[in-house]
Structure formats: C-alpha cells, structure tokens
Amino acid sequence: MHDLPSDDPLEPGLPDEFHGIQPQLLAETLSLQDYAASEIFCAFDLNLYYDPNNMGWYKRPDWFLVVGVPRLYRGKTTRSSYVTWDEQVNPVMAIEFLSPGTEAEDLGPFAPKPLPPTQPGKPPSKFAVYEQILQIPNYLVFNETDRRLRYFRLVDGRYAEQAIAPQNPLIWIPEIKLGLGLWTGIFRGIPQEWLRWCDAQGNWLLTEAEIERLAKERERLAKEQERLAKEQAELREQQERQAKEQERQAKEQEQQARARLEAYLRSQGIDPNNLPE
Structure with missing residues (x-):
C-alpha cells in the first residue's frame, strides 16, 4: 500500500x-x-x-x-x-x-x-x-x-x-x-x-456532522417528550373521567338502594321518614 x-x-x-x-x-x-x-x-x-x-x-x-x-x-x-x-x-x-x-x-x-x-x-x-x-x-x-x-x-x-x-x-x-x-x-x-x-x-x-446529528436527536427527543406529555395528560383526563363516572355510579347505586329500602319499609306500613329512634 x-x-x-x-x-x-x-x-x-x-x-x-x-x-x-x-x-x-x-x-x-x-x-x-x-x-x-x-x-x-x-x-x-x-x-x-x-x-x-x-x-x-x-x-x-x-x-x-x-x-x-x-x-x-x-x-x-x-x-x-x-x-x-x-x-x-x-x-x-x-x-x-x-x-x-x-x-x-x-x-x-x-x-x-x-x-x-x-x-x-x-x-x-x-x-x-x-x-x-x-x-x-x-x-x-x-x-x-x-x-x-x-x-x-x-x-x-x-x-x-x-x-x-x-x-x-x-x-x-x-x-x-x-x-x-x-x-x-x-x-x-x-x-x-x-x-x-x-x-x-x-x-x-464535536464535528459539524455530530452537531447536526445531536441537534436532530435533541429535536426528536423534544418531540418524543412532547408526545409522552400529551399522552400522560390524556391519560390523566381519562382517569379523572373514570373517577367521576365511578363516583356517579356509586351515588346512583346508593340512591337505588335507598329507594328499595324505602319501598320495602312502606310495604310494611312503616314511614321511612318517621323511623323510631
């Protein structure tokens, strides 16, 4: 050579x-x-x-x-x-x-x-x-x-x-x-x-090519972080909606149970609004 x-x-x-x-x-x-x-x-x-x-x-x-x-x-x-x-x-x-x-x-x-x-x-x-x-x-x-x-x-x-x-x-x-x-x-x-x-x-x-690659990598990471942050925000919103829905369902179930109890008491001749202490 x-x-x-x-x-x-x-x-x-x-x-x-x-x-x-x-x-x-x-x-x-x-x-x-x-x-x-x-x-x-x-x-x-x-x-x-x-x-x-x-x-x-x-x-x-x-x-x-x-x-x-x-x-x-x-x-x-x-x-x-x-x-x-x-x-x-x-x-x-x-x-x-x-x-x-x-x-x-x-x-x-x-x-x-x-x-x-x-x-x-x-x-x-x-x-x-x-x-x-x-x-x-x-x-x-x-x-x-x-x-x-x-x-x-x-x-x-x-x-x-x-x-x-x-x-x-x-x-x-x-x-x-x-x-x-x-x-x-x-x-x-x-x-x-x-x-x-x-x-x-x-x-x-760094060389010019390395600086360019680093800038692109930083841009890619920034976009990835932005995407993850958006996904996390959407997940939090979804969890909040689920929590509110669970709370609503729990209240509804509680109201239904209360209504059934009141209906039963009335069927027994008991006024649910005037229960003995």
Missing part, C-alpha cells in the same frame, strides 16, 4: 489520504472561546512564507493555526498562501504528519539522523524555521504509522520536547485554551486514531 519511490529523489513526503483527511477533523472541531470565527485562520498544505529577504523561500506545514487575523485576507478573499511579513501575525501552532523521508526536516535535532548545518544562501530546515524564525510556540509531530505524538514547546527561544503520557496522549495548548489528543473513532468513514481537539475536562469537541 506504500508509495513507490518518486522519480524525483528530492521530493520526500508525498501526499496521502491521511494528510488530506486529518486536517479536516482538526478544522471542524476547532472552537476557540477567546476568538470569533472571523479572527481564526487555519490551513493545511499551504505555502507559508517567512523571510522578506528571500521571498521565494517557504515551508508548507501539514496544518497550522493563526489567531487574531481576519479569516479572509484583508477581509475580502481566501488566501492562496500565508505571507508572515504581510499578515504581521505568526502561527500559534503547527503540526506535521511524519512521512518516510521527512524525519530530519520535521524533527530537526530530535531526529534519529539530523540534517547537516544549513549552507549559506540555502533555505533553513522546517524545524529551524518554526523554532528560530517564526518562533511558533507550539509544534507537534504525529506519526500515523506508530501513532506517536510528539509535542515541542518554545522555551527561551528553543524547542523543548514535552513529556506525553503514552496511556493518555493529551496536550494542553494554553494560548488557545484547548487540548489536543488521540481519539479513536470513525471520521469520513475511516475507523482509526485521529488527532482531535478537546476541552479542559477532556470532552472531545
């Missing part, structure tokens, strides 16, 4: 299904309490330009997030790239999905075989751009193959890898007040582990 070697040996990390589907889940479940939707921009596989002195240099994160910028470029149109010196706001986080051949570029000095030092006049590595130039405070690397999630936090200008519990791989991102962890479930018809946002209590944030 794996990619055949590219005819271009300098083209590592060829796209695959996961690289296209996982960003959709991240975008759909992203909900920030401190920013309106119009102040949030996230993208995947989009050119990120970082050096005004070398305008042709860019990196292409698998997913990145910027807050405090217009959702549309200058409030008018979608972006075909993100130019940091034009936007004046750097990403708050970036995520890379590890591919065969991209470890050195994505992990920098944390890779099993780090890249050699950048030659003068050549673009720096992706790790170096995120850490030293853009200083993105949160950088995550996820390996879909072994489900390993790694979190690098900017500390004193350098990335420090943060410990993640293997049994509960959950990361808290303080700048956006959201957690990110591994969720096992079905997305786009594919059952596996996915990166997904959660709140401070660890509750997974």
Whole structure:
C-alpha cells in the first residue's frame, strides 16, 4: 500500500489520504472561546512564507493555526498562501504528519539522523524555521504509522520536547485554551486514531456532522417528550373521567338502594321518614 519511490529523489513526503483527511477533523472541531470565527485562520498544505529577504523561500506545514487575523485576507478573499511579513501575525501552532523521508526536516535535532548545518544562501530546515524564525510556540509531530505524538514547546527561544503520557496522549495548548489528543473513532468513514481537539475536562469537541446529528436527536427527543406529555395528560383526563363516572355510579347505586329500602319499609306500613329512634 506504500508509495513507490518518486522519480524525483528530492521530493520526500508525498501526499496521502491521511494528510488530506486529518486536517479536516482538526478544522471542524476547532472552537476557540477567546476568538470569533472571523479572527481564526487555519490551513493545511499551504505555502507559508517567512523571510522578506528571500521571498521565494517557504515551508508548507501539514496544518497550522493563526489567531487574531481576519479569516479572509484583508477581509475580502481566501488566501492562496500565508505571507508572515504581510499578515504581521505568526502561527500559534503547527503540526506535521511524519512521512518516510521527512524525519530530519520535521524533527530537526530530535531526529534519529539530523540534517547537516544549513549552507549559506540555502533555505533553513522546517524545524529551524518554526523554532528560530517564526518562533511558533507550539509544534507537534504525529506519526500515523506508530501513532506517536510528539509535542515541542518554545522555551527561551528553543524547542523543548514535552513529556506525553503514552496511556493518555493529551496536550494542553494554553494560548488557545484547548487540548489536543488521540481519539479513536470513525471520521469520513475511516475507523482509526485521529488527532482531535478537546476541552479542559477532556470532552472531545464535536464535528459539524455530530452537531447536526445531536441537534436532530435533541429535536426528536423534544418531540418524543412532547408526545409522552400529551399522552400522560390524556391519560390523566381519562382517569379523572373514570373517577367521576365511578363516583356517579356509586351515588346512583346508593340512591337505588335507598329507594328499595324505602319501598320495602312502606310495604310494611312503616314511614321511612318517621323511623323510631
């Protein structure tokens, strides 16, 4: 199932299904309490330009997030790239999905075989751009193959890898007040582990489809409760009618018994209205 070697040996990390589907889940479940939707921009596989002195240099994160910028470029149109010196706001986080051949570029000095030092006049590595130039405070690397999630936090200008519990791989991102962890479930018809946002209590944030299903389920439950309430009201009315009918019948039976008794007493020459004490 794996990619055949590219005819271009300098083209590592060829796209695959996961690289296209996982960003959709991240975008759909992203909900920030401190920013309106119009102040949030996230993208995947989009050119990120970082050096005004070398305008042709860019990196292409698998997913990145910027807050405090217009959702549309200058409030008018979608972006075909993100130019940091034009936007004046750097990403708050970036995520890379590890591919065969991209470890050195994505992990920098944390890779099993780090890249050699950048030659003068050549673009720096992706790790170096995120850490030293853009200083993105949160950088995550996820390996879909072994489900390993790694979190690098900017500390004193350098990335420090943060410990993640293997049994509960959950990361808290303080700048956006959201957690990110591994969720096992079905997305786009594919059952596996996915990166997904959660709140401070660890509750997974919902996708658009889940929100729609939940709204429909709530509507169905509301109608069901309304139907049950109506049935219960009708049942109470029926019980009240039955109780009144039973009371009427009891009074009628009492009156009939009294009339029979009076008729018997009169047949015996006794006035029922003047009975001896």
